[in-house]
Each structure stands twice: as structure tokens, then as C-alpha cells.
Amino acid sequence: MMKQLDIRIKWSPGHMEIEGNEEADRLANAGATGPMDQAIDKLPTISGVRTIVRQKRLYAETNWWEEMKTSLSAGYKEWSPKYNTKEPKELTLPRAVLHRLLAMKTGHGDYAAYHQRFDHQNNKLECSCGSAKEPYHFFKCTINNLKRSDWPLAPVEMQSNKQAITYIKKLIHTPSKLTQLITDSEFYTQICPNY
Template structure:
């Protein structure tokens, strides 16, 4: 056995420690499982396995079904998660607008045209057509919510009435 002196307490090699370490290494590498109570699963271990299985199943389901979603929804590149999304912490009016923007179901020009709503207001007070993206990039929204506008990239669709 060797000893290490001069370092902080606890750095000395304890007599027999190297032998115990080598036995522990051999036991860890062995295929033999102790049949005693320590071999039984713990509640924490079962929970970890359950979370892992649930994640694998839902991820597989999402990978299979995500391509069938509309292109407008897929462009958001959203993941499927079991836990509550951060968006649910938003106020109801803000969440309403976010969901309308993502799903493209809302007070938008294309929606009103598709369902032939003759009396619908299809333009924003700023004069541009109401589109899902316009809600984010409208000059009125930018003035009212400057922090959101600063974090948002500019629209890529330059067609008239799309921004």
C-alpha cells in the first residue's frame, strides 16, 4: 500500500481501499446479479423506465404522424412532448392568438374567403390583409409589443398581403 501525504484530508490511501476498489470493479463488470433485496427495482427506477418508454412511444408516434400534418403547421417544427408546454402559461387572449396563428384557424382573410363570409372584416386597421403572420409583423403589434417584435425574424413570404 502507498500513502499520499501533504494533500487535504481524505486524499490519503486507506489500507485495503485499493483491494476493495478492485473487487468492486470486478463485481460491476460481472454478469452475476445479487438476488437479494438490492436487486429489486426501486420506485425511482420504475418511474425512470416508465418515462423512457412513454417518451419512446410518443416520439415514434409523432415521427409517424407529423408528415401527415398540413405544411402550414409543420413549418413551426414543433416537437411532441408529454409535459405541459410553456405556452399554457400565457394569458388566454395571447394563447388564443398563438393557436390561431399555428393552426391558421382564426380571423384571417383566407378563412373568411373559404367560408364565403361576405360581411367579415378581412383587413387589419393598418390596411394590410389579415393573415396568420400579419399578427406578428403588423406595425400596430410591433409598436404595442416591441419585445416580441425584436425577437421575431422578418417574414419570408413577400407576396402582397402576407406580411
């Protein structure tokens, strides 16, 4: 096309050496950073108001969440929860698997410490391996760990809650893997059944 129409590109000096340009730049910067003009013809646009509302809402949500995080249980804080208004992937888990995940996160479940705290009677406080039932025992149980090489994303032996949480977070990216792990292991039905 350039050969047919003889188009050439040249440099244009722009605003160089134009009288008043420096003053215009200074005034534009002052207007952009200074307070808003309150004259009726200078009121903000709908788009501008939306931006301000969005910023204030985000600020309020962030501050609220920072205050609320301090009241979370120590076990839940280990998950480093973030305030998110989007639906989390774990809500796609089958109800029974979601129950296990939430019980791990909150510590409210068939665990020795939970039963003792609420003085529940006649509950089985130990797993068939002999260890006390606790939220992350699934990942530390010597019997359940015999099949660890079959687990999705086969992890190394887990000794700490932090290792278990890291592993679960990896699995949650593909909820079917966490579902497979919980259901195929038969941990909660055969190895460490409720009560």
C-alpha cells in the same frame, strides 16, 4: 480538530494486487451488461421496474410524437413544436390573447385564406392597411408597425413568419408582455377588426 486528535490521511492501495480482483471486475461488468437472471431471487426491484417503465413510456411518447408531427399543418410546423406534458406558459394568457396566439399557430382565424378555403361570404379579407389578413399580419402591418418602438422587447422590422414566431416565443417567456402587446396595440379592435 486535527491538532487535538492527531488525525492523518494516508493513501490506501484499494484493490491492487488482491487475488481474484481482476476476475471480480470482469464478472461485475458482465453482470451489468448481460441479460437479467430470471431466478426468483434475482427479480428486479420496484425501483428498477419504475425505471424500465419510465424509459419505455418516454420511448413510446417520443415515437408517437414523431409520427404525429408529420400530420401537422405547415404553419404549425413552423413553430417547431415539442411534445411536452407540462402545462405551457401560454395557458396563463387571458382567453382573448390565447385565442389570437392559437389562431396564428393553426391558421384558423379571421384570415383571407381561411375564409376563402371554407367559402365564407361577406367577410373582410383585407386589413385597413390594404394587405390581406394572414396569421402574422399583426407583426407586418404598416399601420401597427408605426408603434413598434413601444412594443415589449422592441423588435426590428419583421418581414417573415419566422421572425414573428421568434419574437412571440421570446414574449411567451413573460406572458404579460404578449398580453400587453396584443391589448395595447388595439390591432384587432381598431386597425384590423374581425370580419
